[in-house]
Amino acid sequence: MAVELFELQLEGVAVYRAFCRSKGIRSGTIRDWREIPALPTAAFKEYEVSSLGDDRCAVFYSSGTTRQTSSRHYHSAASLEVYEASADAWFRRRVAARMGGGRFPVLSLTPGAEVAPNSSLVHMFEMVRRRFGDSESQFAGRVDSEGAWHLDGARAEGALEAMRMRGRPGMVVGTAFSFVHLIDWLRDQGRRTELPAGTLVMETGGYKGRSRILPKTELHAGIGEFLDVPGERILCEYGMSELSSQAYLEQGVFVFPPWARATVVCPETMREVAVGEQGLIRIVDLANARSVMALQTEDLAVRHATGFELLGRAVVSEPRGCSLMSS
Amino acid sequence: MELPKYFLADLPSEAELTPTILADACETLKRNREIYLPEWSTTKLIAVFDQLGRDWLDPEYPFRKLALEQGPTATGFSRATLEHGLNSLFESLTSRALERLIVQDLGHLDRFDGFQASEVEPGNGSLGRTRGPELIAQISAGLIPNSTVLTILFGMLTRSAQVVKCASGAAFLPRLFAHSLYQMVPKLGACLEIVEWRGGDSELEAVLFEKADCVVASGSDETLVSIRQRLPARSRFLGYGHRVSFGFVAMDVLSPSLLGGVAGMAAADVAAWDQLGCLSPHVFYVEHGGRVSAEQFAEALGRELDRLEQIQPRGSLAADQAAVLRTRRGFYELRASALEETQMWASQDSTAWTVVYEADPLFQMSCLNRFIYVKGVSDLKQALEGADAVRHKVSTVGLASAGVRGEDLAGELAAWGVPRICELGRMQKPPLTWRHDGRPALGDLALWTDWER
Numbered sequence: 185m186a187v188e189l190f191e192l193q194l195e196g197v198a199v200y201r202a203f204c205r206s207k208g209i210r211s212g213t214i215r216d217w218r219e220i221p222a223l224p225t226a227a228f229k230e231y232e233v234s235s236l237g238d239d240r241c242a243v244f245y246s247s248g249t250t251r252q253t254s255s256r257h258y259h260s261a262a263s264l265e266v267y268e269a270s271a272d273a274w275f276r277r278r279v280a281a282r283m284g285g286g287r288f289p290v291l292s293l294t295p296g297a298e299v300a301p302n303s304s305l306v307h308m309f310e311m312v313r314r315r316f317g318d319s320e321s322q323f324a325g326r327v328d329s330e331g332a333w334h335l336d337g338a339r340a341e342g343a344l345e346a347m348r349m350r351g352r353p354g355m356v357v358g359t360a361f362s363f364v365h366l367i368d369w370l371r372d373q374g375r376r377t378e379l380p381a382g383t384l385v386m387e388t389g390g391y392k393g394r395s396r397i398l399p400k401t402e403l404h405a406g407i408g409e410f411l412d413v414p415g416e417r418i419l420c421e422y423g424m425s426e427l428s429s430q431a432y433l434e435q436g437v438f439v440f441p442p443w444a445r446a447t448v449v450c451p452e453t454m455r456e457v458a459v460g461e462q463g464l465i466r467i468v469d470l471a472n473a474r475s476v477m478a479l480q481t482e483d484l485a486v487r488h489a490t491g492f493e494l495l496g497r498a499v500v501s502e503p504r505g506c507s508l509m510s511s
Numbered sequence: 512m513e514l515p516k517y518f519l520a521d522l523p524s525e526a527e528l529t530p531t532i533l534a535d536a537c538e539t540l541k542r543n544r545e546i547y548l549p550e551w552s553t554t555k556l557i558a559v560f561d562q563l564g565r566d567w568l569d570p571e572y573p574f575r576k577l578a579l580e581q582g583p584t585a586t587g588f589s590r591a592t593l594e595h596g597l598n599s600l601f602e603s604l605t606s607r608a609l610e611r612l613i614v615q616d617l618g619h620l621d622r623f624d625g626f627q628a629s630e631v632e633p634g635n636g637s638l639g640r641t642r643g644p645e646l647i648a649q650i651s652a653g654l655i656p657n658s659t660v661l662t663i664l665f666g667m668l669t670r671s672a673q674v675v676k677c678a679s680g681a682a683f684l685p686r687l688f689a690h691s692l693y694q695m696v697p698k699l700g701a702c703l704e705i706v707e708w709r710g711g712d713s714e715l716e717a718v719l720f721e722k723a724d725c726v727v728a729s730g731s732d733e734t735l736v737s738i739r740q741r742l743p744a745r746s747r748f749l750g751y752g753h754r755v756s757f758g759f760v761a762m763d764v765l766s767p768s769l770l771g772g773v774a775g776m777a778a779a780d781v782a783a784w785d786q787l788g789c790l791s792p793h794v795f796y797v798e799h800g801g802r803v804s805a806e807q808f809a810e811a812l813g814r815e816l817d818r819l820e821q822i823q824p825r826g827s828l829a830a831d832q833a834a835v836l837r838t839r840r841g842f843y844e845l846r847a848s849a850l851e852e853t854q855m856w857a858s859q860d861s862t863a864w865t866v867v868y869e870a871d872p873l874f875q876m877s878c879l880n881r882f883i884y885v886k887g888v889s890d891l892k893q894a895l896e897g898a899d900a901v902r903h904k905v906s907t908v909g910l911a912s913a914g915v916r917g918e919d920l921a922g923e924l925a926a927w928g929v930p931r932i933c934e935l936g937r938m939q940k941p942p943l944t945w946r947h948d949g950r951p952a953l954g955d956l957a958l959w960t961d962w963e964r
Contacts, residue, residue, distance in 0.1 A: 203845060224838070224844070230849075450830075451834040452828075452833050454837070454860075480841055482834070
């Protein structure tokens, strides 16, 4: 199936075709999904990585701020259906299953879909609200005139308080930075909430300069302290606007659904590293039907038997030469 | 070979360096300076340094052997790169070069030893002699030892005691050099201390800055500003900020017969210290109009880098560093597949070297480790416009040009503010007399007494 989809994408996505041609890869030359050339995710910033034409109905931008060019991932009604089918199935199994049956209150610390229609994360949270959330569910973020996201602290606090009063476990979802904002807000107000036992927290994404950067352990400790949610009820998600599937953290290791395979490749040779070694994450996501399924990310990870341990973005560190490294 | 424990940096890592120990060490250095250094004439010092330079070039010299054996692990450079870098450094250290430097910076060879009149100063009967700071604190940055070693020697010439503070994990080569000096002349080594700590340790640095009367620091602009703010008013501060370099290849050397040689020189500049120094090129600007195109130069540069990789391989990188190179390469691979004005040549199955050709003359900061940009330009003027963003940050321009045109190009570069222009292939090999970032390195350490007779 991957090879068939590759052929379609080779034909339909011009930038991918040029990329493959430069590597001497043409139609009919790929026999195994592991050989499918992985397109650098930077392609989504520079070009239109899409086989869609007039049927485009949505575009997801990466959460990059206005300072950077954003990645653009185009969708049609049909590709959004694939996206949702993928996101729903894995969320249902890995996240919602831990909430027991039935609907539950979902508080999202991000803005809602009506003000952030181009965020794949918000789209997913909106889907979660629609499919899993009860009538109390809401979004507590807002967007400023420059497109930056902020937390409406009072609103979030009110929603948390309502959750506490009702005594039914719910879910609080948001980006890592929105949780930092929430913790800062509650600290400034001198407030703490004891959310009902069974409440689940799901945090995702990096910081991108929008809040203080907290190490994950500190962030989770803060969530424990201010929301009274224990570590084992805090889930982490790994996703990006360029993908249609998400990975969830399980015992320190991110795991994608079976239709999205992540491999960790050695940055020198671009071959898969051994278990325990570091490398760059490469993903083949079959749900990326109308863009490109094989993507080379810029994220570093350690390969584990069941998935990968995320280390973060590979950034140009200070040269080790003369003047820059002085510490 | 086991190094004796002469310096604080020799102590095992579990031994904690305290402000008191450091303060004591500074006082000892100052005392040793008073006792030992007066008996040393400039001529005698020059003879020692000349011998030291020759020793370090000797393949059997134990300190060199140790540097080459343990250096790859300690510094990340390959053995051949270290060998090449150390050769360049110590070949420049000769008595002739030292004499030239002193005369250049101070006007007379014996000005540290007594009052002298320089031949070029007006004959008004005025004499001058120089002395140095009592204690120099050198804040050294990075792994490339050249600047650190030379500042140690210049400090000896000014008869100063010196504490060299290395960046954490970067003391290996300065330590070896200090040991070699100590072994040759223990009394000179006793006026030198090597320490290592992570920059920003305010307690240790407060002691050091209190004790020293001159601070020579390399580092980022922020580091330099932070150091300067913490110095007492009486302290002299010599700061060497971060610099970038580039090359310019004029059309008159772009012929089929010269191409290999010119590209080979350019490749040597990229490979030296794995491109990690301030004198290493980020970009080669190549002038259009020669018989060989800028793209062909880029391709030839790739060939030369590939050849060098066989004999002087790039050091092995941690995964995160290799990932940066790979990611940057992926970006250009993509561009090259979509745009004609971008091309890329790169090592297979490794990140060992990468050449990116772009028609756009805008200066690009390389991610280094032998990742080089080649940019076609209509002339030097266009190259300098492209490099405008780094105008006041440039250290060196490697210039390849034939005949009289070189003078015009050098004039243009000087007017633009470039402190150093050299031949391609010599970017990482400045002579001892080099004026570091446009300032006389020895001259800036010296303090004068004028005697108007």
